[in-house]
Amino acid sequence: MTTQLNTLYEKPAYGAVEAAIYLRVPVTTLRYWLTGFGKRDPIIEPVETAPARLSFMNLLECHALAGMRKTYDLKLPKVRKALQKVSEQSPKPHPLVNQVFLTDRKDLFIEQLGRIINVSKFSEQLNLDFFHIHLERVVTDPKGLFRFFPFVREPRASEPKLIEINPAVGFGKPVIAGTGISTAIIASRFNAREPVVALAEEYGCTQEQIEEAIRWERPVVLPVAA
Numbered sequence: 001m002t003t004q005l006n007t008l009y010e011k012p013a014y015g016a017v018e019a020a021i022y023l024r025v026p027v028t029t030l031r032y033w034l035t036g037f038g039k040r041d042p043i044i045e046p047v048e049t050a051p052a053r054l055s056f057m058n059l060l061e062c063h064a065l066a067g068m069r070k071t072y073d074l075k076l077p078k079v080r081k082a083l084q085k086v087s088e089q090s091p092k093p094h095p096l097v098n099q100v101f102l103t104d105r106k107d108l109f110i111e112q113l114g115r116i117i118n119v120s121k122f123s124e125q126l127n128l129d130f131f132h133i134h135l136e137r138v139v140t141d142p143k144g145l146f147r148f149f150p151f152v153r154e155p156r157a158s159e160p161k162l163i164e165i166n167p168a169v170g171f172g173k174p175v176i177a178g179t180g181i182s183t184a185i186i187a188s189r190f191n192a193r194e195p196v197v198a199l200a201e202e203y204g205c206t207q208e209q210i211e212e213a214i215r216w217e218r219p220v221v222l223p224v225a226a
Helices: 002-010 016-023 027-038 056-071 076-089 183-191 196-203 207-217
Strands: 108-112 115-118 138-140 146-148
Touching: 002 056, 016 027, 016 056, 027 056, 056 076, 056 138, 056 146, 076 108, 183 196, 183 207, 196 207
Parallel strands: none
Antiparallel strands: 108 115, 138 146
16 A cells, blocks of 8 residues: 555646645746756756656645745755755655755755754854744655645644645545545535535535635635746
């Protein structure tokens, strides 16, 4: 079962536009991360190119990168340098997912054998913080299987984990967490004027879960690429 899920994690599953909506980032920004627009090497190697298609692991990598950029305002050259150094020292796939980074909001660090190592640039400050808010949206069970709870409204610690993306559930499309109920179906029925109370009763969910599914499926006006 674990091997089958690991295979699912690496299959192309999301187009750039779809992934950008899920991650709440401009699609041009996401495409730059994945392609470099032919001027730079991509920061994240998509599982398929021309056109770029992301695997579930790529989606998690982009989620981590979005946290570095939006929440911590880390610059892309430092992220590139950190990923290059980490890959040279420990050539594992998907370092943004498999390696826990720390930051002082200027540089990136990793911990090795009890030592804090700067992997982007020398910094005199060591007031370090983990990517707490974004890391907590990716949950792994004791078998190492992933569950991703994307932000619905905005990146914040109080954001509930009511929407889930998981390749083993609903073909990797967004569902109400723990249920397998498609958010798209909930939203379409609500748009057909079925009340929240009736939907909650039919699906055995709380009104909060139904409302969050509807909120998730509403069109998102994304900022200009940065």
